[in-house]
Amino acid sequence: MKTNMTRNELKVFLLHAPQDKVLEYLENAHPVDILDILKEDEKNDCLDILNRLPENFIAEIIDEAEDEDKYKILMSFSDNKQKNILQEMSSDEVTDLLGILEKDQADRILQKMTTDDARNVRRLLSYEPDTAAGIMATEFVAIKGDMTVEQTLKYLQKTGEDIENIDDLYVVDKFDKLIGVVALKDLVVKSFDTHIMDIINPNVMPIPSNMDQEEVGHKFEKYGSLTMPVVDNFSRLLGIVTVDDVMQILRDESTEDIHRLGGVDEGEKISGTTMESVRSRLPWLVVNLFTAILASAVVGVFQGTIEKVVALATLMPIVTGMGGNAGTQTLTVIVRGLALDELNYENEKRVLFKEVGIGTVTGVVIGLIIGIMSFIWQGNAMLGVVMALAMILNMVVATVTGYLVPLILKKLKADPALASSIFVTTFTDCCGFFFFLGLATVFMRFLI
Amino acid sequence: MKTNMTRNELKVFLLHAPQDKVLEYLENAHPVDILDILKEDEKNDCLDILNRLPENFIAEIIDEAEDEDKYKILMSFSDNKQKNILQEMSSDEVTDLLGILEKDQADRILQKMTTDDARNVRRLLSYEPDTAAGIMATEFVAIKGDMTVEQTLKYLQKTGEDIENIDDLYVVDKFDKLIGVVALKDLVVKSFDTHIMDIINPNVMPIPSNMDQEEVGHKFEKYGSLTMPVVDNFSRLLGIVTVDDVMQILRDESTEDIHRLGGVDEGEKISGTTMESVRSRLPWLVVNLFTAILASAVVGVFQGTIEKVVALATLMPIVTGMGGNAGTQTLTVIVRGLALDELNYENEKRVLFKEVGIGTVTGVVIGLIIGIMSFIWQGNAMLGVVMALAMILNMVVATVTGYLVPLILKKLKADPALASSIFVTTFTDCCGFFFFLGLATVFMRFLI
Numbered sequence: 001m002k003t004n005m006t007r008n009e010l011k012v013f014l015l016h017a018p019q020d021k022v023l024e025y026l027e028n029a030h031p032v033d034i035l036d037i038l039k040e041d042e043k044n045d046c047l048d049i050l051n052r053l054p055e056n057f058i059a060e061i062i063d064e065a066e067d068e069d070k071y072k073i074l075m076s077f078s079d080n081k082q083k084n085i086l087q088e089m090s091s092d093e094v095t096d097l098l099g100i101l102e103k104d105q106a107d108r109i110l111q112k113m114t115t116d117d118a119r120n121v122r123r124l125l126s127y128e129p130d131t132a133a134g135i136m137a138t139e140f141v142a143i144k145g146d147m148t149v150e151q152t153l154k155y156l157q158k159t160g161e162d163i164e165n166i167d168d169l170y171v172v173d174k175f176d177k178l179i180g181v182v183a184l185k186d187l188v189v190k191s192f193d194t195h196i197m198d199i200i201n202p203n204v205m206p207i208p209s210n211m212d213q214e215e216v217g218h219k220f221e222k223y224g225s226l227t228m229p230v231v232d233n234f235s236r237l238l239g240i241v242t243v244d245d246v247m248q249i250l251r252d253e254s255t256e257d258i259h260r261l262g263g264v265d266e267g268e269k270i271s272g273t274t275m276e277s278v279r280s281r282l283p284w285l286v287v288n289l290f291t292a293i294l295a296s297a298v299v300g301v302f303q304g305t306i307e308k309v310v311a312l313a314t315l316m317p318i319v320t321g322m323g324g325n326a327g328t329q330t331l332t333v334i335v336r337g338l339a340l341d342e343l344n345y346e347n348e349k350r351v352l353f354k355e356v357g358i359g360t361v362t363g364v365v366i367g368l369i370i371g372i373m374s375f376i377w378q379g380n381a382m383l384g385v386v387m388a389l390a391m392i393l394n395m396v397v398a399t400v401t402g403y404l405v406p407l408i409l410k411k412l413k414a415d416p417a418l419a420s421s422i423f424v425t426t427f428t429d430c431c432g433f434f435f436f437l438g439l440a441t442v443f444m445r446f447l448i
Numbered sequence: 449m450k451t452n453m454t455r456n457e458l459k460v461f462l463l464h465a466p467q468d469k470v471l472e473y474l475e476n477a478h479p480v481d482i483l484d485i486l487k488e489d490e491k492n493d494c495l496d497i498l499n500r501l502p503e504n505f506i507a508e509i510i511d512e513a514e515d516e517d518k519y520k521i522l523m524s525f526s527d528n529k530q531k532n533i534l535q536e537m538s539s540d541e542v543t544d545l546l547g548i549l550e551k552d553q554a555d556r557i558l559q560k561m562t563t564d565d566a567r568n569v570r571r572l573l574s575y576e577p578d579t580a581a582g583i584m585a586t587e588f589v590a591i592k593g594d595m596t597v598e599q600t601l602k603y604l605q606k607t608g609e610d611i612e613n614i615d616d617l618y619v620v621d622k623f624d625k626l627i628g629v630v631a632l633k634d635l636v637v638k639s640f641d642t643h644i645m646d647i648i649n650p651n652v653m654p655i656p657s658n659m660d661q662e663e664v665g666h667k668f669e670k671y672g673s674l675t676m677p678v679v680d681n682f683s684r685l686l687g688i689v690t691v692d693d694v695m696q697i698l699r700d701e702s703t704e705d706i707h708r709l710g711g712v713d714e715g716e717k718i719s720g721t722t723m724e725s726v727r728s729r730l731p732w733l734v735v736n737l738f739t740a741i742l743a744s745a746v747v748g749v750f751q752g753t754i755e756k757v758v759a760l761a762t763l764m765p766i767v768t769g770m771g772g773n774a775g776t777q778t779l780t781v782i783v784r785g786l787a788l789d790e791l792n793y794e795n796e797k798r799v800l801f802k803e804v805g806i807g808t809v810t811g812v813v814i815g816l817i818i819g820i821m822s823f824i825w826q827g828n829a830m831l832g833v834v835m836a837l838a839m840i841l842n843m844v845v846a847t848v849t850g851y852l853v854p855l856i857l858k859k860l861k862a863d864p865a866l867a868s869s870i871f872v873t874t875f876t877d878c879c880g881f882f883f884f885l886g887l888a889t890v891f892m893r894f895l896i
Contacts, residue, residue, distance in 0.1 A: 028651040030671055040794070153601075153636055160637035167615070167633060167674075184632055185615060188601055189608035203476040221699065222480055224692040226615075226674065243691060244672040247698075251669065254702035255784055261706070262780025263773060270785040270795065274805040281777050282810055285770065289814055292769040293821070300762045306754075313761040314748045317768070317877070321740040322733065325711060329729050332710025336703055337718040346488070347718065357722040362730055366737055373741070429765070 136239035330402025359399030778850025807847030
């Protein structure tokens with residue numbers, strides 16, 4: 001095993017070692033490592049390094065690069081070299097590259113491709129981008145049932161080098177309809193004269209071409225496949241989706257949920273500029289401002305009560321703060337449960353009753369603690385009672401709201417993570433102020 | 449392709465169809481589908497269905513089941529049948545099963561295994577559970593460099609059926625030291641007489657046996673491997689980790705982060721009981737209660753100021769609320785950036801300056817809006833100025849705090865997601881009250 005070079009040593013090696021040594025190293029190098037070097041480098045060195053790389057390797061680098069960078073990397077080369085690079089890329093990789101370009105930019109690139117390749121890619125571009133058909137590759141191995149293991153291996157030796165993924169060999173009939181699959185690892189353990197039909201797995205799970213990409217990802221998570229076949233309405237095999245494409249989709253989905261729960265646009269990146277982040281966060285902050293004003297309006301209604309017992313102003317943020325925390329806890333569990341498909345029709349009711357129970361128990365515990373502390377602080381028993389009651393009420397409201405809001409959003413086909421926290425915290429704030437100051441107003445004569 | 453049965457039809461089929469038909473169906477069925485049926489069933493039917501399944505299939509079901517259920521399923525069978533099932537399971541699957549049992553329960557099961565298998569599993573159990581060695585399997589294919597493709601295929605035909613994962617064939621020297629790897633898909637496209645040493649990839653990335661499992665997952669995400677080799681200090685091959693094990697780990701890691709950000713214990717499940725959830729959330733709520741009291745104490749210091757201008761009580765929740773929102777936004781982006789390794793030494797400073805900039809710009813915008821609205825509401829220009837100033841100050845404090853807290857926690861080797869939000873919101877609440885009521889006190893003569 002070669003000793004791994006540090007990033008700087010690798011950069012020097014790529015820039016200055018003889019070309020044949022570089023090619024030998026690259027035969028087994030991983031494009032991600034080279035991409036890391038390119039990312040953090042000044043422009044001149046980048047171009048020098050890129051010009052020393054063979055075209056198939058450049059194709060792999062473009063595949064691993066961020067969407068915004070793919071076009072830039074391709075454009076660093078001459079037209080002729082671009083043609084060769086495009087030929088090395090698989091159809092879904094080219095589709096990724098073209099998917100974010102303007103139409104004329106994309107057309108110029110398509111013109112540099114062979115007629116067949118361009119036609120494949122145009123077809124892929126015609127699909128909705130975030131669906132199975134939008135993320136699939138059209139290079140796959142399709143074999144017939146009457147072939148033997150030896151014939152299949154010989155076929156792979158002839159054609160397999162150009163096909164990116166041969167983990168699963170899909171079996172089709174004479175009309176190109178999918179009838180089953182043979183995993184490569186199941187093929188190689190059988191004797192050479194075994195027929196495909198004897199080892200075929202007919203229970204293959206075809207993915208409709210219009211399935212949402214995140215749903216495709218969940219199927220991979222559930223069934224642990226390496227690839228899954230995409231079919232059209234007539235069960236004809238259109239292409240395949242692979243597990244590594246899907247890992248990126250699942251990671252982006254988690255990031256999206258986490259960002260949305262925190263009130264941040266899912267596209268915001270650490271690497272973005274200040275103004276990009278401002279544009280991402282400001283709309284949310286403005287919305288929050290107006291809901292905060294709404295909650296403050298509730299306080300304004302009871303300004304007379306606060307004038308009489310100013311200690312209420314000191315205590316009221318505790319009630320709303322705890323309501324917000326409890327609501328966020330419920331919200332977090334519910335939203336994640338919806339995303340992982342653990343919350344569904346079968347357990348909906350049980351979970352609702354559970355949240356009511358949680359709100360009640362935690363409300364009583366917290367209410368008792370703060371009620372007693374308020375009593376001690378001001379020496380007024382009624383203040384403690386008002387505090388405890390308001391706390392219990394608000395925490396039950398919080399857990400129920402934290403349950404209902406994401407579920408309602410989901411039933412309205414909206415993303416539960418997106419606006420849930422704003423609705424939940426606004427509602428619990430308003431209720432918290434209302435319960436606390438309202439109870440204080442009702443029992444005012446005991447508080448003065 | 450067989451038509452898929454509904455879950456109820458499948459249950460009836462499994463219970464009542466002739467045994468040979470059931471076996472034929474199971475040859476290509478997925479254990480997850482059978483597991484779904486078992487999960488929602490009453491106990492009697494479960495046992496009947498389990499007793500009709502062949503032992504290798506039961507082994508796969510145990511592997512797919514939740515940790516708490518694995519033991520229960522195994523124990524539904526006679527001792528003899530348990531022995532056979534254990535023989536069908538791979539070493540990492542048995543390790544998962546035993547990992548959560550008491551020592552005497554685990555020993556009783558180990559006694560039912562063959563001496564070799566038991567020794568393998570005892571060794572795996574001796575490793576830290578959440579490390580590479582703790583999650584690896586010891587069944588893998590190791591070949592020598594002087595073999596040909598044809599010899600390798602014949603070897604696979606002889607031994608491959610018992611080995612769960614043959615996607616990557618690891619090449620070792622005569623001392624069992626890892627010298628490289630040949631992917632199965634690279635093997636099958638070469639002619640039969642090719643030597644292994646001619647197609648070996650020497651740049652294999654070995655994983656040290658004590659690497660944290662989440663770090664292992666990130667390596668899979670970054671390099672798109674199907675399997676990765678685990679080695680000891682002498683580079684000897686100990687076992688392999690596979691991508692499907694890692695997908696579960698990565699999903700659990702995202703759930704953990706999401707739960708911690710929301711103040712929920714990472715183990716809390718939708719399927720848990722009310723009291724389990726109360727126990728998960730109550731500690732966090734009590735901590736939040738005391739930090740809320742801390743913030744209220746700041747208000748208490750300025751009670752005299754509020755007595756003079758009661759409108760301040762109506763406005764102050766807006767300042768702290770916006771601080772909390774801004775702090776949470778920053779926190780979300782920073783925590784996720786740390787988890788995805790996008791925030792590191794190289795861009796630390798730039799991101800800090802960026803957050804200061806974001807806090808300033810958004811603070812000015814929000815401050816202007818609410819300052820003007822406060823002025824209009826009470827007809828007092830100084831109130832508007834105080835509001836605007838407090839808002840700007842608090843939002844800069846919020847973004848900086850949202851940046852510093854997770855980073856400090858990370859440098860102290862604690863989980864940034866865990867306690868960040870409590871520290872951030874407490875600090876921004878205290879500062880918000882302090883700035884707003886403090887400025888109001890200083891400029892009191894203009895406010896009355």
